[in-house]
Amino acid sequence: MNQHIDPGSLRADDGIERGGMLLHVDNISLSFGGVKAIADISFDIKKGEIRAIIGPNGAGKTSMLNVINGFYHPQEGTITFRGEKRRHMRPHRAASQGIARTFQNIALFKGMSTLDNIMTGRMTLMRSNILAQALWFGPAQKEELAHRETVEKIIDFLEIEHIRKTPVGRLPYGLQKRVELGRALAADPALLLLDEPMAGMNLEEKEDMSRFVLDVNQQFGTTIALIEHDMGVVMDLSDRVVVLDYGRKIGDGSPDEVRNNQDVIDAYLGVSHD
Amino acid sequence: MLYRETGDFKSNYAADQQTFPIKSERYLFWAAMAFAFLVVPFFINDYWEKSVIVPLLVWAMAALGLNILTGYCGQVSLGTGGFMAVGAYACYKLMTGFPDLNIFFVVILSGGVTALVGMLFGLPSLRIKGFYLAVATLAAQFFLVWLFNKVPWFYNYSASGQITAPERTIFGIAVTGATAPPWATYLFCLAMVFIFAWIARNLTRGQLGRSWMAIRDMDIAAEIIGVQPMKAKISAFAVSSFYIGAAGALYFSVWLGAAEPTEAFGIDKSFLVLFMVIIGGLGSILGSFLGAAFLTLMPVLLKNVMVGGLGWPTDLAAHIEIMLVGGLIVFFLIVEPHGLAQLWRLAKEKLRLWPFPY
Numbered sequence: 280m281n282q283h284i285d286p287g288s289l290r291a292d293d294g295i296e297r298g299g300m301l302l303h304v305d306n307i308s309l310s311f312g313g314v315k316a317i318a319d320i321s322f323d324i325k326k327g328e329i330r331a332i333i334g335p336n337g338a339g340k341t342s343m344l345n346v347i348n349g350f351y352h353p354q355e356g357t358i359t360f361r362g363e364k365r366r367h368m369r370p371h372r373a374a375s376q377g378i379a380r381t382f383q384n385i386a387l388f389k390g391m392s393t394l395d396n397i398m399t400g401r402m403t404l405m406r407s408n409i410l411a412q413a414l415w416f417g418p419a420q421k422e423e424l425a426h427r428e429t430v431e432k433i434i435d436f437l438e439i440e441h442i443r444k445t446p447v448g449r450l451p452y453g454l455q456k457r458v459e460l461g462r463a464l465a466a467d468p469a470l471l472l473l474d475e476p477m478a479g480m481n482l483e484e485k486e487d488m489s490r491f492v493l494d495v496n497q498q499f500g501t502t503i504a505l506i507e508h509d510m511g512v513v514m515d516l517s518d519r520v521v522v523l524d525y526g527r528k529i530g531d532g533s534p535d536e537v538r539n540n541q542d543v544i545d546a547y548l549g550v551s552h553d
Numbered sequence: 554m555l556y557r558e559t560g561d562f563k564s565n566y567a568a569d570q571q572t573f574p575i576k577s578e579r580y581l582f583w584a585a586m587a588f589a590f591l592v593v594p595f596f597i598n599d600y601w602e603k604s605v606i607v608p609l610l611v612w613a614m615a616a617l618g619l620n621i622l623t624g625y626c627g628q629v630s631l632g633t634g635g636f637m638a639v640g641a642y643a644c645y646k647l648m649t650g651f652p653d654l655n656i657f658f659v660v661i662l663s664g665g666v667t668a669l670v671g672m673l674f675g676l677p678s679l680r681i682k683g684f685y686l687a688v689a690t691l692a693a694q695f696f697l698v699w700l701f702n703k704v705p706w707f708y709n710y711s712a713s714g715q716i717t718a719p720e721r722t723i724f725g726i727a728v729t730g731a732t733a734p735p736w737a738t739y740l741f742c743l744a745m746v747f748i749f750a751w752i753a754r755n756l757t758r759g760q761l762g763r764s765w766m767a768i769r770d771m772d773i774a775a776e777i778i779g780v781q782p783m784k785a786k787i788s789a790f791a792v793s794s795f796y797i798g799a800a801g802a803l804y805f806s807v808w809l810g811a812a813e814p815t816e817a818f819g820i821d822k823s824f825l826v827l828f829m830v831i832i833g834g835l836g837s838i839l840g841s842f843l844g845a846a847f848l849t850l851m852p853v854l855l856k857n858v859m860v861g862g863l864g865w866p867t868d869l870a871a872h873i874e875i876m877l878v879g880g881l882i883v884f885f886l887i888v889e890p891h892g893l894a895q896l897w898r899l900a901k902e903k904l905r906l907w908p909f910p911y
């Protein structure tokens with residue numbers, strides 16, 4: 280089904296089976312000055328699953344995603360993605376290896392249309408050089424049209440045909456979140472990181488977004504790491520959950536296991552730490 | 554009906570990507586081009602060439618360049634005058650060093666040299682932004698003008714310190730030098746600007762243009778989705794400087810014929826082009842032309858009305874002009890940051906609905 284979204288992907292298949300290890304996070308520690316955002320955390324993400332990352336505010340969830348896609352550089356620990364171990368990496372390198380993401384605070388390109396925003400998501404897959412682009416007719420146009428077709432499929436999938444040409448700065452919040460998902464999907468990601476995709480949405484928008492996340496996972500087989508505060512959504516969508524609190528990992532397992540874990544219950548009920 | 558879009562559905566994505574997706578607009582454009590290329594050359598005289606149309610074309614070329622850097626990629630530059638000087642001096646050295654080289658290639662190569670210099674001065678943009686980058690480009694402006702004043706090699710050790718363009722021909726017709734006919738210099742500039750406006754349009758509608766705009770709108774997110782900030786910024790500096798350098802080459806060789814750095818390439822030129830881009834519309838190819846046309850034609854018009862028509866003194870007219878431009882800059886920055894190009898778009902929308910708004 281993946282070739283549906285991406286007819287001309289140049290990214291080699293990694294040969295990892297569904298259910299095999301896609302990503303290993305090993306003993307990651309990250310601090311900002313005196314603030315320890317992440318303390319010695321390890322977990323993994325299997326290919327094809329939806330892996331939720333939950334925890335109270337300030338637990339270090341966003342920081343964890345930032346480490347995974349190379350935006351933050353941890354002081355200790357390693358990331359192994361598709362069998363390749365690394366410590367330091369520029370974000371655009373992570374992007375070209377197939378890690379795409381959305382942001383807790385929408386980070387769209389406000390002056391550009393929905394279509395251009397999503398086309399930008401295909402940045403790492405397009406190859407025309409500057410001379411071909413200057414001439415336009417020929418290889419550059421051909422490439423542009425091939426990618427446009429894929430992007431139009433994403434636009435159909437997310438049901439945002441009507442705002443194709445609208446500058447995203449003018450769109451309501453819920454639609455912006457959807458466009459941002461589209462931009463991440465356009466990268467044909469091997470791993471999709473979603474940072475609170477449903478935050479600030481009303482019930483109907485949340486249901487739509489949940490459906491899209493589930494469809495992406497099931498139809499395209501995309502592996503997803505999902506940060507979400509709404510427990511109902513997490514329990515419904517995710518295969519496995521990792522729970523963070525004050526930068527530490529306090530739980531890891533299926534939604535049911537996590538729900539019954541005493542540390543997790545304490546963290547959410549605000550039981551004091553000692 | 555003048556203008557309609559209804560019923561003009563796109564059957565494929567290629568049609569949707571055209572520069573003028575609406576038929577009537579496309580016809581209008583080609584009619585205007587036919588007029589510019591086929592009719593104007595028969596009527597153009599020395600006054601229109603030297604005071605109105607060639608200046609307009611040269612400034613449009615420079616505005617295209619600055620708009621790529623500032624409007625599309627979001628990097629402010631106050632070095633336009635200095636980069637035009639690089640283009641002009643490269644042009645002069647090439648013309649005198651290689652007398653047999655066709656002037657067309659001389660202008661292109663001058664753009665190329667300026668692109669390299671622009672990349673060099675663009676390096677600070679990897680570290681600094683906004684106001685600090687503006688100051689860095691200002692330093693480039695003063696350094697370059699100083700350099701062309703100080704190093705005699707650049708002006709071939711001429712006693713006056715001036716550079717003078719020798720005669721060069723295309724198809725046997727002079728386009729530079731004192732005897733070049735107005736229609737020939739006009740057509741040469743027009744063809745250059747036409748080709749490079751088309752290239753600018755192509756670069757900005759493709760992947761490179763999107764990487765520039767992504768950096769402009771949110772550089773951190775751009776990097777996270779796979780834009781290489783260095784590649785995007787340095788390519789914007791290179792392409793932008795190419796245009797500005799080519800504009801400088803035309804400015805010196807075709808329009809002025811002779812130039813002296815402090816006078817011709819001062820900081821006032823940097824501001825002039827910046828104002829053109831702001832008034833015309835940041836991030837718009839059309840806006841570059843509208844801005845250049847506006848700031849070239851307005852002084853000519855004002856002068857004709859105030860000095861020629863009303864008989865006011867020249868310096869008073871000049872002051873009024875400066876005040877008007879200042880007022881307009883403030884107006885556009887506050888009220889319509891997308892400039893004349895946006896006003897044109899809005900007017901079209903009105904026209905499209907008129908007379909039946911539905």
Ligand SMILES: Nc1ncnc2c1ncn2[C@@H]1O[C@H](COP(=O)(O)OP(=O)(O)OP(=O)(O)O)[C@@H](O)[C@H]1O
Nearest residue numbers: 311314316334335336337338339340341342343383
């Ligand atoms: N760039 C930064 N500089 C300094 N401190 C930071 C930075 N990023 C995160 N932190 C700190 O790291 C800790 C974890 O923050 P993080 O944003 O990862 O939490 P979170 O789990 O995503 O919280 P929320 O649910 O509110 O989004 C916080 O104490 C935060 O202040």
Ligand SMILES: [Mg+2]
Nearest residue numbers: 340341342383
């Ligand atoms: Mg967060």
